Amino acid sequence: MVVHYEFLDQAYGLPAPEGYRIDVKGDQIVMSPQRPAHWHVIRELEFQVRTQDSSVQRESDVRMRIPGWEYPPAPDFAVYPAGAALDAANTLFVAEVVSDSSREADYATKRRIYASAGVPEYLVVDPESGMWTLFTDPVDDSYTKIQDGSRGDSVQIAGFTINL
Incomplete structure (x- = not known):
């Protein structure tokens, strides 16, 4: 099933209560609480980036500007x-940190969105499976290089060494 960008645009514009997030799953808008594992991964990423270069901006759940959206x-x-x-x-x-409600969006929909917007490196972390995937070198609406790893592996991303 193809998710239309207009539908995504509307879904991501909806307000969500604190501690919840809105995602698109197929043709449905899903609002779900973020689980502790989800927050742990985000906090760990932020800590590792901050300790390597405290001057960079680090944002979580803050909309980025994408032309046309x-x-x-x-x-x-x-x-x-x-x-x-x-x-x-x-x-x-x-x-992006995968949850049951965001799996399709994180691995497929957002990958296309981020690639077409020129995001140079896109990391997807799945705390449930202990696996991660790094997508790099965007061309049009896809990434030309894919690197997979598992919990405990380190990855070089945007000049940072991240231990997942």
Whole structure:
């Protein structure tokens, strides 16, 4: 099933109570609480980036600007150069943490959105399976390089060494 960008735009524009997030699953809008494992991964990513370079901007669940999108996705975690506008074109990397309700969106829909917006590196972390995937080198609406790993592996992403 193909999710239309207009539908995503509307879904991501809906307000969500604190501690909840809105995602699109197929043709449904899903609002779900974030689980502790989800927050743990985000906090760990933020800590590792901050300890390696405290000058970069680190954002969580903050919408990035993408041309043509009124309500673009709000990545679980995004890193920007110090002082840069929160535009997709300025990101160093974006990470999404998979949950049951976001699996399709994180691995497929958001991958296409981020690639077409020029996000250079996109990391998907699945705390349930202990696996992660790094997508790099965007061309049009896809990434040309894919690297997979598992819990305990380190990955080089945007000049940072991240131990997942």
